[in-house]
Amino acid sequence: MAMYNLNVNGTAYQANVSDAATPLLWVLRDILGLTGTKYGCGIEVCGACTVLMDGQPAHACVIDISSAAGRKIVTIEGLSANNTHPAQKAWIDNQVPQCGYCQPGMIMSVAGAMQAGHHGKEILPEVKNLCVCGTYQRVRTAVAKL
Amino acid sequence: MSVKDQITRRQFISGAAGGLVVGLFLPAGGRLFGMGEAEAADLLADGAAFDASALNAWVRIAPSGTAELMFGGCEMGQGTMTGLAQLLAEELKVDWTKIVIKRPDTNENPNTPVTPYTSSYLGTSTFRYGTGGSSGISRRWLPLRVAGAQARELLVAGAMLKLRASGTEDTDRTHYVAAHGEVTHVPTSTRWSYGALVSLAATPDARVLVPFIDDATRLLTATADFKIIGQRLQRPDIPAKTSGAAKFGIDVFLPGMMFAVVKHCPTVGGVLSTTPATPTGAIKVVPLKAYDNRGAVVKDSWNALAVVADNTWKANKLAKSLKITWKLPTSTASVDTATIAQVAQQRLATPGAGMWLAEPVATTDPTVIATNEAAVTAALGSATAKVQATFNLPYVPHATMEVPNCTASVVYSGTTPVTCEIWAPTQNASSVIATASALTGLPASSILVHTTFLGGGLGRKIEMDYVSQAIQTSMAVKAPVKVMWPREEDFANDQFRPMAAISVKAGLDSAKKISAWSYRVATPSISWQRATATNNNKLKLDGQAVEGAVALPYTRGSSLTEWVPLDSDVAGLPVGYWRSVGASMNVFAAESIIDMLADAAGEDPFTFRMNRITDARTLAVLAAADTLSAWRKTLPAGRAWGMAISKAFGTTVCEVVDVSQPALGTMKVNRVACVVDCGIAVNPDAVEAQMQGGVIHGLNATLWGNAVFKLGIAQQLNFNKNRMMRLGDAPEIQVAIVQNTYDPSGTGEPAVPPVAPAIANAWYRLTKTRVTSLPFFPGATMGGL
Numbered sequence: 001m002a003m004y005n006l007n008v009n010g011t012a013y014q015a016n017v018s019d020a021a022t023p024l025l026w027v028l029r030d031i032l033g034l035t036g037t038k039y040g041c042g043i044e045v046c047g048a049c050t051v052l053m054d055g056q057p058a059h060a061c062v063i064d065i066s067s068a069a070g071r072k073i074v075t076i077e078g079l080s081a082n083n084t085h086p087a088q089k090a091w092i093d094n095q096v097p098q099c100g101y102c103q104p105g106m107i108m109s110v111a112g113a114m115q116a117g118h119h120g121k122e123i124l125p126e127v128k129n130l131c132v133c134g135t136y137q138r139v140r141t142a143v144a145k146l
Numbered sequence: 147m148s149v150k151d152q153i154t155r156r157q158f159i160s161g162a163a164g165g166l167v168v169g170l171f172l173p174a175g176g177r178l179f180g181m182g183e184a185e186a187a188d189l190l191a192d193g194a195a196f197d198a199s200a201l202n203a204w205v206r207i208a209p210s211g212t213a214e215l216m217f218g219g220c221e222m223g224q225g226t227m228t229g230l231a232q233l234l235a236e237e238l239k240v241d242w243t244k245i246v247i248k249r250p251d252t253n254e255n256p257n258t259p260v261t262p263y264t265s266s267y268l269g270t271s272t273f274r275y276g277t278g279g280s281s282g283i284s285r286r287w288l289p290l291r292v293a294g295a296q297a298r299e300l301l302v303a304g305a306m307l308k309l310r311a312s313g314t315e316d317t318d319r320t321h322y323v324a325a326h327g328e329v330t331h332v333p334t335s336t337r338w339s340y341g342a343l344v345s346l347a348a349t350p351d352a353r354v355l356v357p358f359i360d361d362a363t364r365l366l367t368a369t370a371d372f373k374i375i376g377q378r379l380q381r382p383d384i385p386a387k388t389s390g391a392a393k394f395g396i397d398v399f400l401p402g403m404m405f406a407v408v409k410h411c412p413t414v415g416g417v418l419s420t421t422p423a424t425p426t427g428a429i430k431v432v433p434l435k436a437y438d439n440r441g442a443v444v445k446d447s448w449n450a451l452a453v454v455a456d457n458t459w460k461a462n463k464l465a466k467s468l469k470i471t472w473k474l475p476t477s478t479a480s481v482d483t484a485t486i487a488q489v490a491q492q493r494l495a496t497p498g499a500g501m502w503l504a505e506p507v508a509t510t511d512p513t514v515i516a517t518n519e520a521a522v523t524a525a526l527g528s529a530t531a532k533v534q535a536t537f538n539l540p541y542v543p544h545a546t547m548e549v550p551n552c553t554a555s556v557v558y559s560g561t562t563p564v565t566c567e568i569w570a571p572t573q574n575a576s577s578v579i580a581t582a583s584a585l586t587g588l589p590a591s592s593i594l595v596h597t598t599f600l601g602g603g604l605g606r607k608i609e610m611d612y613v614s615q616a617i618q619t620s621m622a623v624k625a626p627v628k629v630m631w632p633r634e635e636d637f638a639n640d641q642f643r644p645m646a647a648i649s650v651k652a653g654l655d656s657a658k659k660i661s662a663w664s665y666r667v668a669t670p671s672i673s674w675q676r677a678t679a680t681n682n683n684k685l686k687l688d689g690q691a692v693e694g695a696v697a698l699p700y701t702r703g704s705s706l707t708e709w710v711p712l713d714s715d716v717a718g719l720p721v722g723y724w725r726s727v728g729a730s731m732n733v734f735a736a737e738s739i740i741d742m743l744a745d746a747a748g749e750d751p752f753t754f755r756m757n758r759i760t761d762a763r764t765l766a767v768l769a770a771a772d773t774l775s776a777w778r779k780t781l782p783a784g785r786a787w788g789m790a791i792s793k794a795f796g797t798t799v800c801e802v803v804d805v806s807q808p809a810l811g812t813m814k815v816n817r818v819a820c821v822v823d824c825g826i827a828v829n830p831d832a833v834e835a836q837m838q839g840g841v842i843h844g845l846n847a848t849l850w851g852n853a854v855f856k857l858g859i860a861q862q863l864n865f866n867k868n869r870m871m872r873l874g875d876a877p878e879i880q881v882a883i884v885q886n887t888y889d890p891s892g893t894g895e896p897a898v899p900p901v902a903p904a905i906a907n908a909w910y911r912l913t914k915t916r917v918t919s920l921p922f923f924p925g926a927t928m929g930g931l
Contacts, residue, residue, distance in 0.1 A: 018427075019460065026459040030405070035397035036390025038601070039458075040547055041633050044930045045865045048547060059931060076390035088388045095380060095831055098839055099223030100387030101394060101547040101601025127873050128931050130865065132547045132602050133223050134842025136876035138835070 004069040008032060009078025017065050024068040025049045025060035028075060036076035036104045040130065047129035050105035050112075051075050057112035057126070076104035079111055087111050090142040098133035105129050110143060120144055205234060205293045207301065211327055211341030213238055214246045215290075219277040220573050222603035223839075224894050225381045225832040226282035230290060232828050233283070236367055236374045237294030240327045240340070243382070277573040278608055278723065280795035280892025283828050287890050288362070295365035296356075298324050303352035304343035305329040309336065317355055369826070369887045378831040383599070395571030395598040396630060398553040404429055404627040406619050407461040408612075409468065410450040410639045413858035415442030415475035415718060417449055422471075428464045429454040432622040437581060437614035440641060441675055442481050442718030442858070452619045452629055462632055478858035480718030483541060483645065489716045490647035490668045494536070497666070497710045504692040505707040518706045525662035525704035529653025532662075533742040536649045537735040538919040541642040541719055542851035545868060548601020549636045552616035555626035556586055566593045566617065567626075571600040573608045581610045585617045604843075605723035609641055637868060638860035641722025642853050644670045644691075648735040655703070658747045660758060663705035665695055667732060670717040684713075694729030694792060694899055695736055699764045700755070719855060725843055726898035729794040734920065737790035737903030741910070751789050751907065766884055767791065767798045767823050774882050775802035775819040785816060788908025790900040796891030797824040801841065801900040803877070805908045813909070813922060815845060815877040820897060822881065825888035833893045837881045840897025845877075846870045848902040850926045869926040 002020060006013040008028070015031050023042075028034045028051075040048030042061050049060040052074040060068075079085045083092060087110045090096075097103045106129040113126035123143045131139075206214040215234050221227055227247045235242035302322045309316055309331055316331065323330045330337045346352055358364040386392035411417060421433045434450040436443050443449055453468060455461035479485050502508065503515045526532060553569040563586040572578055575595045582593045600607055616629040631639070646669035653662035669691050677683035691709045724730060744754035752772050759765055768791060778787035784806050791800040804817040820837045827833045850869040854861040862868045902920060910916050 019463070022459045026457065029397075030457040030459070033399065034390075035393065035399075038394075038547075039396065039549070041865050043633075043864055043866060045928055046547070047931055079390075083385055083389050091388045092380070092384055095384060095835065097223070097384050097387040098225075098835060099547065099600060099602045100384070100392055103387050104390045107388060124873060130547070130870060130872060132545055132604070132843075132846075132870065134839035134846075134871065134876070135835070136842065136871070136873045137838045137879045139873060140876075 004065050006032070006069060006073065007071065008034065008073045009075060015065065020064060020066045022065045023061050024051070024063045024065055024073070027065050027068075028060060034075050034077055038101055038104060040102070040105075045130070046102070047109060048102050048105040050108040050129065052108060052112050052115070055112070055115050057109050074108075076108055079107065085111060086146055087114065087142075090146055094138045094142040096135050096138040096142050098135055102129055102131045102133075103135075106131065106139065110146065114146060119146060205238070205290075205297055207297055207340050207344050207347075209341050209344055211339050212246055213240050213244065213327075213340070219282055220571075220575070220597050220600055220603065221383055222277065222573065222600035222607070224282060224836060225829065226277070227383070228379055228381045229283045229828040229832060230286060232374045232377065232379065233287065233290045234294045236372060237291045237365075238298050239324045242374050242379065244327070277603065278605065280797070280894040280896065282894070284796060284890050284892050291366055292362055295367070296359055297347075299356045299359065299365065300347040300352050301340050301343045302329050303355035304347035305331060305338050306355055307346045307349070307351055308338060308343065309334070375828050376826065376830065379829055381832070392599050394548050394601045395553070395569060396548055396551045396601070396628075398569045398598065398628055400553065400555065400626045402626060403553070404454050404456065404623055404625050405458045405461050406432070406452040406454040406627050406629040407458065407465045408434065408450055408452050408615055408629060408631050408635055409465045409470065410635055411472045411474075412638065412860075413472065413474050413478060414481040414720070414855065415444070415449075415478070415858060416472045417447045418451060419471040419473045421451065422468055425464050425468060427455060427460060429456065430623050431468070432619045434615045434618050437610050439675065440720035441670075441714045442475055443720055450615065452615060454619065454623055454627060458630065475858065480714065480716055481855050481858040483719070483853070483855045486645060486712070486717050486719070487538060487647065490645065490712060491536075493710045493712065494647050494649050494666060494668045497668075497708070500711055502687045502709040502711070503706060504687055504709050505696045505705070508687045515708070519664075522662055522664045522704045522706050526651055526653045526664065528655075529662050530656045531654040531746040532651065533653075533739060533746055534649070534651040535735075535739065535742065535916065535918050536647065537738065539646045539648075539731045539734060540851065540920060540924075541645045541721075541853040541855075542724060542847050543637055543640040543642055543853050543868065544602075544604045544606035544724055545637070545865070545870065546600075546602030546604055546606050549631045549633055550606070550612035551628065551630035552613045553626065553628040554582075554613075554616040554620040556617065556620040556624070558624050563588055563621070564592065567596070568594070568613065568617070569596045569598055570613055570616075571598050571603075571607055572613065573600070573603045573605075574610070577608075577610050578613050581614050582617055585614065585621065604725050605727070606640065608723055611639070611641075633865070634863040637853070637863050639720075640853065641720045643724030643727075643730060643847075644672065644721040645717070646731040648732070650735055650739045652739050652743055654743060654747055658749070659703065660700055660743060661703035663702045665706070665736070666708040666710060667692060667695060667735070668710035668712055669731065670712045670714075670719075670721050672721050672723065672727075674711060675714060675721055690728040692728060692732065694732030694794060697793070698736060699759045699761050699791075699793065700740065701758050701760060719853075725840070726794055726895040729792060729895075729899040730844075730847065730902075733790065733792040733794075733899035734902040734906070737792065737900065738906050738916070738918065741788070741790075741903070741907040742916070755791065763823055763886075763888075764791070764793070764798055766886075767800045767821050770882055770884055771800035771802055771819060771821040774821055774880060777817070777819075778802060778804065786908050786912035788904045788906065788911055790903035790907060792896070792899040794892075794896045794899055795894075797822060797893060797896040799837070799896045799900055801897070801904045803901075803904045803908050805905065805912060807912060811923070813849065813905075815875075815905070817878045817880070819880045820882070821884065822893065822896065823884040823886065824893050824896070825886065825890045827883050828890055830883055833883055834881045836893040837897045838879045840895065841879050841901055842871050842876060844898040844901025845905070847898075848905050848920060849923055850921045852921050852924050865928050866930070867927055869928040
């Protein structure tokens with residue numbers, strides 16, 4: 001059992017985790033109760049677990065909690081108060097989500113791209129999240145004006 | 147059944163709970179769920195005494211004036227709840243955003259983030275719930291509108307009674323206006339909110355004032371007067387899905403909850419030899435039995451176990467490292483996809499006694515079959531031009547983004563269960579109740595099901611396997627427990643879209659009419675795998691095995707459609723409902739052959755089809771697709787187009803695709819034009835989204851979808867070996883909805899079937915290679931991020 005200091009969405013947490021290899025994803029979900037970040041594959045292929053770590057998109061399912069400690073982590077819950085991030089607004093305006101399960105990860109990938117200075121169509125190559133519902137047409141439209 | 151019969155037999159009105167309640171029975175997808183039309187009719191056959199427990203939806207106007215609609219469906223991304231609110235609001239004459247839609251799990255208005263832990267409508271456990279068959283709007287179109295209209299007219303009658311009580315008698319309906327949740331008596335300018343009228347509206351005196359209460363033509367708002375139906379409205383659940391607040395099944399947390407991860411026998415049909423000892427760090431290891439027969443998986447066999455711990459990661463790690471001794475089934479050949487495909491080919495050629503003739507008549511009578519075959523053989527023999535091909539389609543997994551999971555809490559008094567509460571991402575809450583009842587012995591009234599948001603349903607979450615496992619686990623640990631499957635368990639233990647081997651021979655006469663058509667499909671049957679001693683499925687033609695092959699719109703001379711059943715002895719892989727079911731297989735063959743005939747006739751694919759179809763609605767779809775895909779006439783070199791059309795779940799969809807070949811062994815799908823006739827589009831935005839999503843779904847299966855099993859063991863366990871479209875792969879998709887005033891038909895599934903043949907037809911135009919086996923690119927992998 002070890003205590004890890006986590007900085008998530010601007011809040012300092014102390015997470016008691018027995019296995020140092022526990023991925024950040026499961027600490028966020030099961031210990032901190034932040035369930036917006038999703039499990040899809042566990043092998044960094046689908047992107048459902050995308051968060052921002054020190055401003056960069058990162059895949060929480062493959063990051064050990066020991067590596068995540070002390071880094072600045074932003075999850076979908078911390079992206080904005082009340083859906084005010086431009087990506088979230090665009091997602092609502094264009095009615096992008098269908099089932100919605102992949103969308104937190106998708107939005108975080110977009111937010112990360114924007115934070116890195118990409119806009120409009122330039123964002124698209126940064127977004128590789130898997131969406132089984134197939135919302136890509138509306139993702140493209142939503143991203144075009146970001 | 148006439149509209150009048152539907153209303154009088156299935157709806158009742160009462161003043162229950164202080165409000166005005168119109169109860170109604172809304173049939174679910176028909177074939178897929180516990181109660182279809184026929185069963186409902188039987189239940190209500192007496193007429194005289196309505197069994198309130200048979201009703202599964204309510205429109206309730208509370209004394210506060212709130213309009214509530216409770217229905218037993220689920221939200222899995224198809225946006226049905228918005229459409230239902232539109233139907234009700236149109237007739238009830240209220241603001242659609244003020245309608246509170248209650249699913250069986252929540253008291254919350256969908257406009258606020260859903261917390262799925264409050265219960266409502268306890269005692270509704272005898273209701274029938276289900277979502278599937280592209281039926282969410284289409285099956286509720288009439289009953290829900292009628293219920294709303296009946297409530298409205300009773301509220302007007304309530305106003306008449308109010309006026310009477312104040313000394314003025316006026317029962318002339320034309321003097322009253324119902325709008326915006328109020329009734330106005332125009333001559334006296336008196337207004338009452340609906341809330342003020344509910345108690346009078348529920349009385350027999352009010353009923354007397356509405357003699358036309360059963361007359362739908364009198365009750366319903368004319369199509370031309372629609373203000374809400376047909377509007378592109380925003381879905382109220384979307385903000386929770388962009389903020390991260392939306393809770394899916396896998397997000398459920400309860401006080402004292404344990405976490406469990408399931409491990410199935412890696413060989414399909416295998417069972418536990420012994421239950422392993424509980425490893426250090428685990429709370430318990432629970433053996434799990436299969437809830438039903440599925441091919442090589444035998445009902446009640448111990449085919450899996452759950453490792454219970456105090457968090458998901460720990461449970462998963464312990465499950466992966468657990469040494470488990472399995473007893474393998476005696477024959478794994480029936481769960482080997484290469485062997486199954488070979489047997490299918492053999493049976494196609496030599497079908498044997500079990501073959502069904504499906505069209506022109508359903509029979510296994512060998513004499514009738516022989517007569518029909520002789521006629522088609524003769525027609526083929528005298529055809530001027532002939533085409534033929536054998537098509538092979540693989541098993542395909544669902545791969546919902548949210549893995550199978552379920553949370554169950556069975557509460558005990560000593561050793562006896564007293565209650566069972568379940569939180570499930572399920573399309574089939576009725577079966578959840580039945581499953582819980584069978585496992586715990588509890589009556590439905592002691593079982594409460596909360597239907598959470600689903601991270602994808604796609605037909606997978608109709609099934610009870612993961613639900614049964616959660617209940618069994620909770621019973622073993624006597625605590626609430628969330629049970630989930632790692633992705634690897636999902637890919638290995640799906641209930642797959644069945645494989646198919648299809649042989650088609652067709653001929654044109656000297657006038658280039660389709661004079662002969664012989665279609666034979668060898669495929670496993672979902673309903674046969676689920677046959678029991680009492681349901682006799684194996685005595686019936688499985689309509690799903692031939693859907694998309696029968697009732698084609700083309701005028702043909704001598705034609706027949708045959709089905710060669712592949713039963714579990716030769717095809718032991720579990721099969722289930724995959725978005726668009728049988729049509730996802732048969733339309734590939736049928737529409738490929740049509741294009742081959744067009745080629746033989748020297749005609750353009752659009753013209754060829756138009757000249758051999760008489761149905762006006764189908765022709766209108768073709769004409770619209772012709773217009774929408776005008777770009778196909780000026781495609782640059784290196785790109786080619788292809789088209790296909792099909793009707794599924796009452797809805798006709800025509801798709802035109804534009805493909806290119808960037809490098810040998812690759813395909814780029816540049817653009818898809820999609821035209822849909824689904825009758826009145828209640829929410830065109832939702833229809834468009836279903837078309838866009840259905841196209842991607844179809845493309846995934848066409849290009850890559852392929853579940854390979856070798857001697858019972860799954861060869862693709864995660865997305866890295868199960869390629870699916872990412873944003874960069876996705877074509878531009880244009881959707882046009884044909885405008886007409888026909889009743890709404892389904893939209894969740896119909897966009898899927900035309901994709902595969904449209905792609906194959908385009909590919910042929912591009913490369914002169916006719917691809918008849920799917921997927922186009924077996925073994926494709928998907929790289930890491």
